[in-house]
Amino acid sequence: MTDANKGCKITVHWLEQSRAQRIIWLFEELNLKYDIKLYKRGKDLLAPKELQEIHPLGKSPVINIETPSGASKVVAESGVIVDYICKHFGPQLIPKEYPAGKENEVGAETEAFSRYNYFLQYAEGSLMPPLLIYLVFSQLKGPQVPFLVRPITRTIASQVEKQFLNQEIEKQFRFIEAQLGSSGGDFICGSELTGADIMLIFPLQGAIEAKVLDKAKYPNISAYIDRLEAREAWKKAVRVVEEKTGEKYSVAP
Amino acid sequence: MTDANKGCKITVHWLEQSRAQRIIWLFEELNLKYDIKLYKRGKDLLAPKELQEIHPLGKSPVINIETPSGASKVVAESGVIVDYICKHFGPQLIPKEYPAGKENEVGAETEAFSRYNYFLQYAEGSLMPPLLIYLVFSQLKGPQVPFLVRPITRTIASQVEKQFLNQEIEKQFRFIEAQLGSSGGDFICGSELTGADIMLIFPLQGAIEAKVLDKAKYPNISAYIDRLEAREAWKKAVRVVEEKTGEKYSVAP
Numbered sequence: 001m002t003d004a005n006k007g008c009k010i011t012v013h014w015l016e017q018s019r020a021q022r023i024i025w026l027f028e029e030l031n032l033k034y035d036i037k038l039y040k041r042g043k044d045l046l047a048p049k050e051l052q053e054i055h056p057l058g059k060s061p062v063i064n065i066e067t068p069s070g071a072s073k074v075v076a077e078s079g080v081i082v083d084y085i086c087k088h089f090g091p092q093l094i095p096k097e098y099p100a101g102k103e104n105e106v107g108a109e110t111e112a113f114s115r116y117n118y119f120l121q122y123a124e125g126s127l128m129p130p131l132l133i134y135l136v137f138s139q140l141k142g143p144q145v146p147f148l149v150r151p152i153t154r155t156i157a158s159q160v161e162k163q164f165l166n167q168e169i170e171k172q173f174r175f176i177e178a179q180l181g182s183s184g185g186d187f188i189c190g191s192e193l194t195g196a197d198i199m200l201i202f203p204l205q206g207a208i209e210a211k212v213l214d215k216a217k218y219p220n221i222s223a224y225i226d227r228l229e230a231r232e233a234w235k236k237a238v239r240v241v242e243e244k245t246g247e248k249y250s251v252a253p
Numbered sequence: 254m255t256d257a258n259k260g261c262k263i264t265v266h267w268l269e270q271s272r273a274q275r276i277i278w279l280f281e282e283l284n285l286k287y288d289i290k291l292y293k294r295g296k297d298l299l300a301p302k303e304l305q306e307i308h309p310l311g312k313s314p315v316i317n318i319e320t321p322s323g324a325s326k327v328v329a330e331s332g333v334i335v336d337y338i339c340k341h342f343g344p345q346l347i348p349k350e351y352p353a354g355k356e357n358e359v360g361a362e363t364e365a366f367s368r369y370n371y372f373l374q375y376a377e378g379s380l381m382p383p384l385l386i387y388l389v390f391s392q393l394k395g396p397q398v399p400f401l402v403r404p405i406t407r408t409i410a411s412q413v414e415k416q417f418l419n420q421e422i423e424k425q426f427r428f429i430e431a432q433l434g435s436s437g438g439d440f441i442c443g444s445e446l447t448g449a450d451i452m453l454i455f456p457l458q459g460a461i462e463a464k465v466l467d468k469a470k471y472p473n474i475s476a477y478i479d480r481l482e483a484r485e486a487w488k489k490a491v492r493v494v495e496e497k498t499g500e501k502y503s504v505a506p
Binding site: 006008044046056057058059065067069071072073076077078079080083084088089104105106107108109114117118121122124125126128129132133136140153156160163164167171172174175178 | 259261297299309310311312318320322324325326329330331332333336337341342357358359360361362367370371374375377378379381382385386389393406409413416417420424425427428431
């Protein structure tokens with residue numbers, strides 16, 4: 001039996017309720033062996049300082065790979081980690097880039113590869129930012145704002161949402177809904193699971209949990225997330241983390 | 254003389270005061286020929302609907318490449334565009350991935366390539382989101398908020414900045430400052446300009462213009478931006494756009 005790990009020792013630095021869960025899912029899809037190093041958020045909901053010893057930004061996920069030749073490689077930034085792991089340990093999760101005979105020809109990239117390449121960066125580069133702003137503004141409506149000023153902060157938050165944020169977010173959901181409809185298969189790049197699906201699950205689950213995304217309005221997205229969450233590897237990833245933390249898995253902090 | 258364009262017709266869909274400027278800079282660095290299609294922001298500062306005809310998200314930049322074989326390729330998402338253009342028209346802007354004899358070996362990637370790969374996605378995936386939230390919150394302090402409630406919105410904005418945002422943003426600047434100090438050259442990946450520099454210029458210029466980034470506090474970043482802006486290709490890119498729009502170039506809307 002071949003060793004999926006290629007002799008490498010992989011450690012994932014896992015912060016609770018963070019983007020790290022999708023990396024565990026990726027490892028499970030690829031039958032990789034890995035250690036989880038657990039970090040808890042502080043009372044301010046921020047990542048603890050110890051994570052900064054692994055990577056100066058102190059963010060999660062960060063992974064570390066010790067190779068048989070003695071190299072030790074730290075990889076950060078979700079999209080970079082997913083692409084790196086797929087490249088070295090799961091090339092089947094990256095669509096074929098060119099049709100035969102058209103290698104390296106400008107514009108000849110397959111539709112599936114172009115989607116992979118796009119959605120890998122889109123998830124954090126375009127989809128997450130407006131969702132993040134939405135989450136920050138929704139705090140202005142909540143009980144942590146003093147009672148007397150809450151009507152004002154609520155009005156402001158609602159105005160920002162109405163004028164800019166909701167349009168932007170709904171446009172993104174409509175786009176993903178349409179892309180799922182035209183992919184020609186169950187996944188965002190087509191009939192096969194790819195690293196792009198691994199990237200998309202986090203913002204979409206987060207949006208559903210935060211009730212920004214109404215599943216009834218987006219049947220393709222809804223069915224897609226159900227399908228991803230029904231995969232054995234996803235369920236195993238949740239189980240692994242629940243056992244390790246002793247807590248129920250949830251996306252949002 | 255070889256044709257830098259490889260026979261391709263390149264069009265960049267350029268929205269004023271957007272991430273699109275760095276793509277023009279990239280084209281100038283590579284001596285590519287390109288057409289600029291100009292779009293103006295609406296009164297709400299958002300991109301106009303016509304951009305949605307090119308790409309459903311209606312964002313800028315988006316590029317279109319018509320190849321000699323008749324293919325027409327739309328590429329969106331800044332990091333994807335930069336990488337795509339470098340790959341096909343400027344491989345010298347991508348560091349060599351592996352040392353000779355270690356091709357495709359896990360963990361053997363060169364330091365320069367690992368940086369390229371990381372910073373390409375970091376610029377929009379990690380650096381832009383807190384800057385964007387900062388900009389949204391700074392609106393709460395400004396004259397567009399009605400006079401009577403402004404003291405309250407100011408207090409809220411200042412609290413968010415103090416508790417979370419400033420820490421996060423300064424951590425990012427310290428990180429970039431240190432990375433520039435350890436790159437071994439004038440650029441983020443070392444002694445050569447790469448696509449990663451093209452990606453980093455926009456959030457850093459934006460942060461300087463918005464006075465979030467204090468140039469005196471970060472001498473490496475400050476010298477780096479001065480150095481990039483002194484390049485002939487950058488200056489040409491600004492000139493081209495100023496001529497086209499009849500307005501002075503500025504990062505922020």
